[in-house]
Amino acid sequence: xxxxxxxxxxxxEKSCSGYDLARRFEKSIGYFWRASHxxxxxxxxxxxxxxxxxxxxxxxxxxxxxxxxxxxxxxQEELKRWALEPVDPPSPRDEFFVKLRTDAVMGPLGLEAEIxxxxxxxxxxxxxxRAIEARDFAGKTLSRLxxxxxxxxxxxxxxxxxxxxxxxEALGVLADEKTLKNKNLGDLK
Amino acid sequence: xxxxxxxxxxxxEKSCSGYDLARRFEKSIGYFWRASHxxxxxxxxxxxxxxxxxxxxxxxxxxxxxxxxxxxxxxQEELKRWALEPVDPPSPRDEFFVKLRTDAVMGPLGLEAEIxxxxxxxxxxxxxxRAIEARDFAGKTLSRLxxxxxxxxxxxxxxxxxxxxxxxEALGVLADEKTLKNKNLGDLK
DNA sequence: CCAACCATGTAAGCGGTTACATGATTGG
DNA sequence: CCAATCATGTAACCGCTTACATGGTTGG
Numbered sequence: 001x002x003x004x005x006x007x008x009x010x011x012x013e014k015s016c017s018g019y020d021l022a023r024r025f026e027k028s029i030g031y032f033w034r035a036s037h038x039x040x041x042x043x044x045x046x047x048x049x050x051x052x053x054x055x056x057x058x059x060x061x062x063x064x065x066x067x068x069x070x071x072x073x074x075x076q077e078e079l080k081r082w083a084l085e086p087v088d089p090p091s092p093r094d095e096f097f098v099k100l101r102t103d104a105v106m107g108p109l110g111l112e113a114e115i116x117x118x119x120x121x122x123x124x125x126x127x128x129x130r131a132i133e134a135r136d137f138a139g140k141t142l143s144r145l146x147x148x149x150x151x152x153x154x155x156x157x158x159x160x161x162x163x164x165x166x167x168x169e170a171l172g173v174l175a176d177e178k179t180l181k182n183k184n185l186g187d188l189k
Numbered sequence: 190x191x192x193x194x195x196x197x198x199x200x201x202e203k204s205c206s207g208y209d210l211a212r213r214f215e216k217s218i219g220y221f222w223r224a225s226h227x228x229x230x231x232x233x234x235x236x237x238x239x240x241x242x243x244x245x246x247x248x249x250x251x252x253x254x255x256x257x258x259x260x261x262x263x264x265q266e267e268l269k270r271w272a273l274e275p276v277d278p279p280s281p282r283d284e285f286f287v288k289l290r291t292d293a294v295m296g297p298l299g300l301e302a303e304i305x306x307x308x309x310x311x312x313x314x315x316x317x318x319r320a321i322e323a324r325d326f327a328g329k330t331l332s333r334l335x336x337x338x339x340x341x342x343x344x345x346x347x348x349x350x351x352x353x354x355x356x357x358e359a360l361g362v363l364a365d366e367k368t369l370k371n372k373n374l375g376d377l378k
Numbered sequence: 379c380c381a382a383c384c385a386t387g388t389a390a391g392c393g394g395t396t397a398c399a400t401g402a403t404t405g406g
Numbered sequence: 407c408c409a410a411t412c413a414t415g416t417a418a419c420c421g422c423t424t425a426c427a428t429g430g431t432t433g434g
Contacts, residue, residue: 104337148293
């Protein structure tokens with residue numbers, strides 16, 4: 001994935017320190033992208049060496065090592081080039097599907113509780129997205145920036161809605177098995 | 190994610206060689222999980238050392254090095270343990286959303302073509318899933334295994350349907366911008 | 379003064395990708 | 407016989423995660 005480009009995009013919105021970037025990635029951006037501070041500092045170093053960004057000691061640094069990073073024109077060129085580069089959408093890659101298959105092959109292992117737990121997480125994420133929607137986007141006239149931010153948020157909303165719905169189906173299937181088993185036992189009488 | 194467990198699950202369905210596993214992963218399983226042959230051979234070696242699987246020269250080996258792998262009871266225990274281990278669902282992690290954000294920040298970069306290209310890919314995947322659905326699941330009485338396989342497939346179908354729909358929305362938003370720009374110019378008169 | 383937070387790093391290890399390499403078997 | 411496919415590996419590299427480490431600042 002291209003972490004450097006994600007970082008530059010964030011820096012373009014507002015120049016800041018590595019620490020600030022790490023915090024931003026935990027919040028808004030972090031819903032669809034995660035980055036640890038170790039990664040971020042490393043990439044900042046590389047990008048500065050490449051001439052994509054530059055840094056200077058922060059005005060409010062005092063005796064701390066705080067540095068503020070800023071995107072250079074070369075970085076902006078690189079961003080444009082990268083943005084238009086075609087990349088195929090990733091495939092799911094959720095190991096829970098493998099676990100379901102394991103359950104299918106090895107007989108019932110009792111995955112219902114885990115499905116319910118995950119459904120809860122999806123509902124939480126969905127609620128968080130809906131809150132952002134209500135606060136920032138719903139029923140407002142949006143700028144170009146806002147329109148696109150909302151578009152990205154809607155991708156997350158659709159995703160989580162789908163997964164909540166699917167989790168319910170999954171519980172249904174695993175429950176049906178028991179009913180079915182009982183039914184078959186009944187038929188044997 | 191746990192490749193060894195995915196491999197063992199596949200081996201439980203049918204014992205086979207590393208090469209066969211690689212091919213299977215490119216087909217059915219590969220729709221939501223990828224693994225290169227290098228990875229597979231390395232993991233097979235590790236799992237054999239751990240006592241989870243064992244191997245013997247294939248009956249049809251001739252002078253080739255072909256080996257057939259089989260899951261041992263210790264491997265089955267490990268599979269059960271792992272299947273019930275809770276793991277949070279992964280977050281999206283599609284770099285295209287970052288690109289959209291870059292477009293939002295740096296002004297229109299012309300991502301429409303890429304969105305259309307990706308929408309085409311999602312439609313292709315969806316068609317492939319629908320074909321499997323029609324061939325193996327639609328309107329049939331399914332075994333427990335079949336029910337779960339179909340459930341997994343439906344997750345893929347929902348995902349791709351959502352992304353096709355979202356791509357259309359995205360094209361709408363990017364097109365609207367132009368209309369809006371023209372409209373605003375008109376208002377200035 | 380001490381805890382919480384700000385701010386930046388190093389090091390080890392793992393999983394995954396790419397490139398390279400080798401030899402056997404099968405079908406045209 | 408030659409190409410394609412079967413079958414198994416090694417080596418280098420990269421990104422990401424986890425754990426560890428250090429020092430400054432702020433608020434109770």
